Amino acid sequence: MKYMLLIHNNQSVYESWSDDERQALFAEVMAIMAELKESGELITDMALADQSLARTVRVRDGAVTTTDGPFAEAKEQFAGFLAVDCETPERAIEIAARWPDAKYFAMEVRPIMHDGGADL
């Protein structure tokens, strides 16, 4: 079963951390990534640039308008994702729970849709 693990966090909180604390966080992330690669569960992962670089695009009556900043107005923002293919939903939850952002903010686990279909 394929799942998207959506990382939600507030980058400015991490900015207030010491270098050591940040290094420890990166080390945790690297360890999980290495494990997921080794286990053959990782499909892909991506990190998003800071929300200050986001532009939100809307089309109204055919006219395109863009505004600076992300779509959702919240302190916690979507920061990146991992796509994993694992045996059970419990395993996806377990991976999310070990991702460091889960301790300070939240991880969202969502099944990924597929093109296959059973007999009707």
Next chain:
Amino acid sequence: MTADRVAEDLLRQLAPQVLGTLIRRYGNFDESEDAVQEALLAAAVQWRAEGIPDNPRSWLITVASRRLIDQWRSDDARRNREAVAAQEMPAVAPAADHRDQAASDDTLSLLFLCCHPELSQASQIALTLRAVGGLTTAQIARAFLVPESTMGQRISRAKQRLKASGARLDEGSRQLAPVLHVLYLIFNEGYTSSSGPSLGDSGLTSEAIRLTRTVRTLLPDDGEVTGLLALMLLTDARRAARSRQDGTLIPLADQDRARWDGEAIREGTELITHALATAPIGPYQLEAAIAAVHDEAARAADTDWRQILALYRMLESVKPSSVVRLNLAVAAAMVHGPRAGLNLLASLDADERMAGYHRLAAVRGHLLEMAGDHDAARASYLLAARSTTSLPEQRYLESRAARCSRESATPS
């Protein structure tokens, strides 16, 4: 068939036997696999130039064994093992290898090893397709829509795990059930994917059928092996008719039955008839029998639902499951009316594992629609549409829900 094609088919058929033999003799999965690959490449070149040898299997075993020994010789760290291996290395392939029995046993043993209970399901599937099916890692990765590196990792981890667990080819669990389950899962993965054959000219369904045929050749009297092969053929026979070009699913009742594969239906029916008459009954045989009843109906309205209901009742007594109960409810509705089916569904509501299962809601929607309760049917279809992770199923369920809205808007 051209000579090249003959040689290619022969190599494909012999590869798992040779790999099985090497692993049995030398123990190491990885190194044996490399050696077999090299022997296959050598055969492809040499046989083309000189023709197929009298005993191609022995030829491959001898060449692969030599490659393995060469590999060990060139590897200083493994010098100790060389002496042992050289002793075991026969000058010519032993007489036993000429017997078909040995060849069969090695293919079967390799399958048992690939489907070892120590491995995760994903690993069992990947390793079986790689080692027994002879597919490349890239082909398997494409079929399961994951990057090649992910699949490669899964396969190498499976081999490591087998090594660590001390699983060997000639001992331990020679259980058929996990092998059949893996073959069934491979088939299902191919059958339910709308992208169709993604392995060039042969999809996962053909691969699963080919492997199951091989197992049946080795165990011709096993009713469940025959049942599984029949089930695959009778199901695959409908593949061309089950979806439109755009990937939209077509329910069984609306399929153009002229597009069903008559030859596959004939073979599958023959197989299941034979198995039911000669072997102890089992779940794959019952599922195949149900598929055969569907396939023999010239029109959906001709379907013998009484027989299907009886078969599902038997299946429920042999191997009860929520999925069987769901199908039983549909059959009961077709024989005794929608309320009978809905009553059976009620027994599933208490099952927590079924709570988020979209098929329960989808079947309930279908039965409520049959009963004329369009509002409730619509709600069930929408619940099912939100719960599924399949895009074609979601589209289908949403369109059924929309149809119910129209029905309830126009009072009859």
